[in-house]
Amino acid sequence: MLTKYKSKACIFLFASSLILNSCDYLDIVPAEIITEEKIFNDITLAQQDLGSLYHDVLKWTTQNSDDRILRDGPFNWTGCAGDEMIDHWGTTAPTTYFKLGGLTTSYNPLGDWSWNYTLIRKATNFINKIDDVPLTQSQQQTYGVKKKQFKEEARFLRAYLYFDLLRQYGAVPLITEVLDVANVPDEKLARTPVDKIVDFICSELDQVASDESQLPDTWNNDTQNYGRISKTAALALKARTLLYAASPLYNGNTLYKDIKNADGTQLFPQTYDKELWKKAADAAQAAIDRCLSAGITLSHEGVNSINKYEKMFYNNTNNSEFILASIQTYGIYEDVSCNSHSNDKGGWGRFSIMQNQVDAYETATGHLPFLMDDEGCILYDENGTPTINPESDYKEDGFTHVDELWDGTTMQPCTNVYLDLNYSVVKDMGEYDLYNMYVNRDPRFYASLTFQGAKFRNATEGLQRCYHFAYWRNQEQYGPLWVDGYPNINTNNETGYGVRKYMNPEADIKNWIGTSSNYPLFRLSELYLIKAEALNEYYDTPNQEVYDAINQIRDRVDMPRLPLSDVAEDKTQIGMRKRIRNERRVELFFEGHRFWDVRRWMVGDRCFGIPNYRMNAQPSENELMAKAREMGKVSMTDYASDPAYSEQRVWDSREVGLAIYYKRTVDVNCVFSDKMYLFPIPQDDINKNGILVQNYGW
DSSP, X not given: OOSOOOTTOOEEEOOOTTSOTTOGGGOOOOSEEEOHHHHTTOHHHHHHHHHHHHIIIIIOOSSOTTTOOOSSSTTOTHHHHTTSEEEOSGGGHHHHHHHTTOOOSSOOTTOOHHHHHHHHHHHHHHHHHGGGOOOOHXXXXXXXXXXXXXXXXXXXXXXXXXXXXXXXXXXXXOOOSOOOTTTOTTOOOOOBOHHHHHHXXXXXXXXXXXXXXXXXXXXXXXXXXXXXXXXXXXXXXXXXXXXXXXXXXXXXXXXXXXXXOTTOOBSSOOSOOTHHHHHHHHHHHHHHHHHHHTTOOOOOOSSSHHHHHHGGGTSOTTOTTEEEEXXXXXXXXXXXXXXXXGGXXXXXXXXXXXXXXXXXXXXXXXXXXXXXXXXXOBOBOTTSOBOBOTTXXXXXXXXXXXXEEEOSSSEEEOOOEEEOTTSOEEEEOOSOEEEGGGXXXXXXXXXXXXXXXXXXXXXXXXXXXXXXXXXXXXXXXXXXXXSTTOTTOTTSOSSSOEEXXXXXXXXXXXXXBOXXXXXXXXXXXXXXXXXXXXXXXXXXXXXXXXXXXXXXXXXXXXXXXXXXXXXXXXXXXXXXXXXXXXXXXXXXXXXXXXXXXXXXXXXXXXXXXXXXXEOSOSOOHHHHHHHHHHTTOSOSSOGGGOTTHHHHHHHHHHHHHHXXXXXXXXXXXXXXXXXXXXXXXXXXXXXHOTTOOOOTTO
């Protein structure tokens, strides 16, 4: 509830086993009720109050952690609400509400209006009171300067919360005081125009990053404080905020011309301002310069182009590229829940990646595999088939013999065998042929996802077996079941593509020995992408700065530098817009950006309003039976009278499933309308606050 705050309310602060013991700043007040008066009369409790704010904002931005409705951080659902993937556990319903257009003003599981304002109130209260916390003589030396640092950290967290509200709802009420509605029962708050919200965020971040700030440029060399807010984090958030402000959704969007306060105040700028792109580019450059001077550089650790990218996301206790990390201690939970169940690898197979995301990865020669419109959206026909780019060397039909594939640790020779549950060879299929769709793609393709035939080390058994997604079902758990009636069994991958990003090949998931991968809230690559996009939109023709910025990222994975000599469009603004937007989609996959990018670019109808596609990994029983008969895998004998038949058909179905697997199939028939560019303001708050106007279309 937006305005129901009491200045002397009790704060409920809970200890959490998810907090790293080594990070003192994340220590949280023990599980008991503590009054504000007590907290702000004891500097150690005040420090713990800041720690709880860190936890609430940067570990998960939701009022109920059990819901796990995350917009930032591992397992964030925004990727599942868009065209990257789907979470096919029992938690999938909230994300499909967005895919299927089911959000309402009374139900929006992806939004956090009230909770963000609760945390804003908490941050503001901390900012107002930390200066007056008394210090003993012995505490003065330790906390005299730290109090100023704590205040700047709270300013960042409040700015971060307002940015989160901006990307969810656009114009929102700007509250910079702790309201005591007990004394002002009829307090009403109107929405603040977008440009003023942006100005406030940036002014706060300028203060946090100023020379007078007590924060360092980075904490990356301090193991006790790694993941703590720094000046470079403030500059990175400023660059991201200004990028959003310059984007079509917020910059001269006439769709919102009638969204005004009761007094006529225009909430969304109606005049396009090209200079906003220059401000975003300058902010990105300032952040890049500060990062480089602080020793934050692009990570190149790894033995090849695939490993240099993938290793950054699982071997990152202290990563040179991370500007601000969300400290995670999930350990084995992360490895197990993301790892595929395919071929009995022991994972829970939570996420299935969409064919739409697969289609975005360039060929190894640097060409876009499919034609795009001017906004960087892949063009699909009514059958879900994209048009192959004639300038590329991409081909989709047929197979190519592959001798070896990267398994996460080494290059491994390829074999094509069926294994039983004891890992014994059932059948040797001869030479290993990889579907041409998966041959010679951007190295990030192989580092980010698993596919039919991909190799990934199984530390439990010391094996590097291939993934098998074609009608795969774990027999130990489910037995010889057909597909009909079981399309959404939790561990059953439904698209034919699993997550590889963040997965550590050394994790022993069967023996529950895992790893802990910190999550990048901000990393240097994003700043280069912000700079490239902003300058490309600012200039009529891309200059060398645009190319240099995007090539910094491509160089790491040995992708050809832009512009390609044989692609004339690379030398145009529209051509580079396609490249930059696609580069963001690939480089920042599963990092919580795609959902917001599509909305701020206002291309939701072309990206989110089309079906989510997959391979034919969940064929119907009739389809399987027809193909089995065609292949001579079953007799025409009535299987009900044949007690051995059900067992036989399970083994045969793997080969049959593979025969019908390579076909683009609709997974979700998504919908998108213009009102979905912003979330609806909760109806409860509209009812309580009569001057709070609703967003467009809601």
